[in-house]
Amino acid sequence: xAVVSQHPSRVICKSGTSVKIxxxxxxxxxxxxxxxxxxxxxxxxxxxxxxxxxxxTYEQGVEKDKFLINHASLTLSTLTVTSAHPExxxxxxxxxxxxxxxxxxYFGEGSWLTVV
Amino acid sequence: AQSVAQPEDQVNVAEGNxxxxxxxxxxxxxxxxxxxxxxxxxxxQFLLKYITGDNLVKGSYGFEAEFNKSQTSFHLKxxxxxxxxxALYFCAVRDRNTGFQKLVFGTGTRLLVSP
Numbered sequence: 001x002a003v004v005s006q007h008p009s010r011v012i013c014k015s016g017t018s019v020k021i022x023x024x025x026x027x028x029x030x031x032x033x034x035x036x037x038x039x040x041x042x043x044x045x046x047x048x049x050x051x052x053x054x055x056x057t058y059e060q061g062v063e064k065d066k067f068l069i070n071h072a073s074l075t076l077s078t079l080t081v082t083s084a085h086p087e088x089x090x091x092x093x094x095x096x097x098x099x100x101x102x103x104x105x106y107f108g109e110g111s112w113l114t115v116v
Numbered sequence: 117a118q119s120v121a122q123p124e125d126q127v128n129v130a131e132g133n134x135x136x137x138x139x140x141x142x143x144x145x146x147x148x149x150x151x152x153x154x155x156x157x158x159x160x161q162f163l164l165k166y167i168t169g170d171n172l173v174k175g176s177y178g179f180e181a182e183f184n185k186s187q188t189s190f191h192l193k194x195x196x197x198x199x200x201x202x203a204l205y206f207c208a209v210r211d212r213n214t215g216f217q218k219l220v221f222g223t224g225t226r227l228l229v230s231p
Binding site (some may be wrong): 004006034042043044046049091093095103104105106107108109110112 | 148150152157158159160161162165167206210218219221222223224
């Protein structure tokens with residue numbers, strides 16, 4: 001199946017700093033990528049939808065200035081958590097849809113963010 | 117609004133026995149349904165999908181799911197469970213209201229297969 005790569009898989013940062021997580025589609029072009037957040041033992045919460053070359057669409061309640069999303073190419077989207085706080089610590093997962101009309105959405109391996 | 121319900125938080129089954137993980141959905145129009153599996157500290161892996169066609173869909177690792185329109189269900193099944201199948205399973209539906217852009221997930225069902 002299609003491969004979506006996330007980097008880093010684990011990151012620890014200090015409170016007040018910013019951290020960037022990358023999501024790459026390795027063997028297909030992804031016009032649309034999605035960023036999710038997952039709390040322990042809970043389902044995935046969609047944070048935002050990013051479309052290549054345009055601004056991301058954020059879900060209600062997600063701070064767009066805190067969670068900056070960039071989708072500069074058809075194979076790369078980045079999530080930057082700005083001015084991180086301990087409550088931002090979570091498991092972040094990206095996913096990508098193959099092409100414009102692809103039916104299946106493929107997920108990355110996730111990134112653990114710990115803010116200390 | 118599209119929604120997916122997974123009524124069981126956890127399913128326990130002995131290795132070698134058949135397993136079923138339940139999912140019901142609520143959508144307007146025809147549903148696009150998916151099952152994903154998540155192993156600890158990992159992302160989600162695609163198992164199978166129903167878009168159209170045969171109601172019985174076969175997927176990865178010996179899993180299959182049956183689409184039942186009258187019962188609005190899409191239960192995940194496997195004839196003989198393995199200990200390695202123990203994981204968190206998510207049912208999802210593509211959100212028609214956003215042009216099928218988003219996936220709406222159920223709350224997940226933890227499958228525990230005992231030796």
